[in-house]
Structure formats: C-alpha cells, structure tokens
Amino acid sequence: MKKISLSILFLSLISQINAQNNESLFRSSGKIYVVVGIIAIIFILIVLYLIRLDRKISNLEKGKK
Amino acid sequence: MNFLGKSWYKILGAGIVLYTLVYGLLIDIPTDVGILDETIRNLFYHVPMWFGMMLILMAAWVNSILFLTKPTTKRDVYATELTNTGILLGFCGLFTGMFWGYNTWGSPWTLDPKLNGVAAGMAMYGGYWLLQKSIQESEKRARISAVYNVFIFPLFIALIWVMPKLAASSIHPGSGESVNFKSYNSSNNMELVFYPAVIGWTLLFVWISELRSRVRLIEIQKEHEENITQHIVS
Numbered sequence: 656m657k658k659i660s661l662s663i664l665f666l667s668l669i670s671q672i673n674a675q676n677n678e679s680l681f682r683s684s685g686k687i688y689v690v691v692g693i694i695a696i697i698f699i700l701i702v703l704y705l706i707r708l709d710r711k712i713s714n715l716e717k718g719k720k
Numbered sequence: 721m722n723f724l725g726k727s728w729y730k731i732l733g734a735g736i737v738l739y740t741l742v743y744g745l746l747i748d749i750p751t752d753v754g755i756l757d758e759t760i761r762n763l764f765y766h767v768p769m770w771f772g773m774m775l776i777l778m779a780a781w782v783n784s785i786l787f788l789t790k791p792t793t794k795r796d797v798y799a800t801e802l803t804n805t806g807i808l809l810g811f812c813g814l815f816t817g818m819f820w821g822y823n824t825w826g827s828p829w830t831l832d833p834k835l836n837g838v839a840a841g842m843a844m845y846g847g848y849w850l851l852q853k854s855i856q857e858s859e860k861r862a863r864i865s866a867v868y869n870v871f872i873f874p875l876f877i878a879l880i881w882v883m884p885k886l887a888a889s890s891i892h893p894g895s896g897e898s899v900n901f902k903s904y905n906s907s908n909n910m911e912l913v914f915y916p917a918v919i920g921w922t923l924l925f926v927w928i929s930e931l932r933s934r935v936r937l938i939e940i941q942k943e944h945e946e947n948i949t950q951h952i953v954s
Contacts, residue, residue: 687746690745691742691745694742695738695742698737698738698741702734705730705734705927705931709931712931712935715938
C-alpha cells in the first residue's frame with residue numbers, strides 16, 4: 656500500500672518536472688536532478704528506518720500485553 | 721488489520737515531505753526577490769521548521785490542558801514528548817536560519833525582533849526541560865510541568881509571532897514594515913510547495929513524537945511492574 660502510494664507520487668512528480676522546461680541558471684546544466692535524486696534517496700532511507708523503528712516498538716508493546 | 725487506521729498520517733507526512741524536498745528544488749521561483757535570489761527556496765525548508773514547531777508545541781499545549789482537566793499518564797507523556805520534538809524543530813529552524821542569515825545579511829545573529837523573541841522563547845522551553853529533569857516525583861513533575869507549559873506557550877507565540885509583527889522594523893519578511901512573501905510571489909506558485917511542507921514536516925515530527933511517547937510508556941509500565949514486584953518481595 657505504502658509502496659503503491661509512493662510510486663504514484665513519484666510518477667506524478669516526474670510528469671510535473673518534465674512539463675517544466677524553463678532554462679534558468681539553476682537547472683541549465685541538468686545536474687541539479689542528480690542532487691535532487693540523492694536527497695530523495697536519503698530521505699526515503701530515513702523513512703524506512705523510522706518504519707522499522709515503529710514496528711520494533713509495536714512488537715515491544717505486544718510483548719508487554 | 722488496523723495498520724492503516726493508525727498510520728495514515730505517517731505515510732501522508734513522509735510522502736508530502738518527499739514531494740516538497742524534490743519539488744522545492746525544481747520549482748520555478750520568482751525573479752524579483754532581491755538579495756535572496758535562489759536562496760528563496762529556503763522558504764520550503766527553513767520556514768516549515770518554525771511553523772511545524774508552533775503547531776507541535778500547540779499540540780503539546782492542548783495535551784497539557786487535557787492533563788490538567790483529567791490527569792492521565794498518557795497525556796503527560798504526549799505533552800512532554802511533543803514539547804521535546806518541538807524544541808528539536810526550534811533548533812532546526814534556528815541553525816538553518818543562522819546559516820541563511822550569515823549568507824544573506826552577513827551575520828548569523830542580528831538584533832531582529834524575531835530573533836530576540838526566539839532567544840527568550842527558547843530559554844522558556846529550556847526551563848521546561850530543566851523542570852522535567854529536576855523533579856524526581858513523577859506525579860508532581862507531571863503537574864508542575866503541565867501548568868508551566870500551559871503558561872509559556874501563549875507567551876512564546878506572543879514573543880515569536882505577535883511581537884515581531886507589531887515591531888516598527890524587522891529584516892524578516894512579513895514583520896514590521898518589511899515586505900512579505902506574498903508580495904514577492906508574483907507567479908504564486910511557491911504556495912504549492914510551502915503549505916504542503918508545513919503540513920508534511922508537522923506530521924513527520926508528530927510521528928517521531930509518537931514513537932518517543934510509546935517508548936516512554938513502555939518504560940513507565942516496566943518501572944511500575946518492578947515497583948509492584950519489589951513491594952511483594954518486601
């Protein structure tokens with residue numbers, strides 16, 4: 656479920672990015688997408704880590720009851 | 721399968737933050753922003769820290785009020801952990817602001833009403849943190865910190881939100897007689913990233929607060945059980 660919603664989000668993002676073709680200095684070399692991709696990967700990994708932590712805490716709670 | 725029921729906001733928050741991280745860098749920005757230039761993109765990263773902090777501290781404030789009307793361990797833990805996360809967000813806003821300010825105004829700290837207000841406000845929340853650490857008896861600690869929190873949140877908002885708005889001059893946008901982001905925003909597309917960023921970061925940090933609260937509740941439960949066993953043994 657999460658993966659589906661995330662990939663839908665990604666697809667809509669990519670289509671939006673393609674729709675823009677403004678040649679500002681910031682984007683003219685096209686390398687900014689590499690930076691954006693790396694930021695996205697780091698953030699996704701942090702979120703996956705949080706999900707794992709959430710599951711671990713849930714297991715602890717179950718062990719208590 | 722109550723999984724989605726409880727965690728919809730976590731997925732939503734993470735998704736929105738991912739969207740703002742990516743789209744905030746790629747969106748077309750207005751060209752009439754003066755010395756800010758491309759750093760106007762910090763509106764999507766620095767400002768949501770402050771807005772998120774205010775929303776999270778407000779949630780903590782509500783929990784403190786609820787604790788005072790009907791004291792439960794849950795309310796106390798929620799208020800405390802939300803405040804802790806709020807303080808973390810405050811530091812995120814402060815350090816990013818200092819970095820941005822250093823590169824825009826030439827100094828990491830200016831005598832701007834907003835910065836002075838934040839310095840005083842952070843000291844008040846430092847007091848909250850000290851209260852948490854200094855009172856051993858848990859019921860007393862919970863009560864005193866709830867009363868303190870109910871008292872300081874409105875003051876904090878007055879210091880960082882109301883007072884800078886009333887100030888005669890400020891170099892922060894939207895305060896005093898300075899321009900605000902609305903007047904920059906000629907193409908009006910920055911709002912597409914800014915408002916989602918506020919919501920997304922807030923939800924993400926609510927998630928982190930929830931995780932910390934659950935750990936704390938397990939700890940309290942454990943302490944409680946240990947006390948009971950000790951009582952039986954003695």
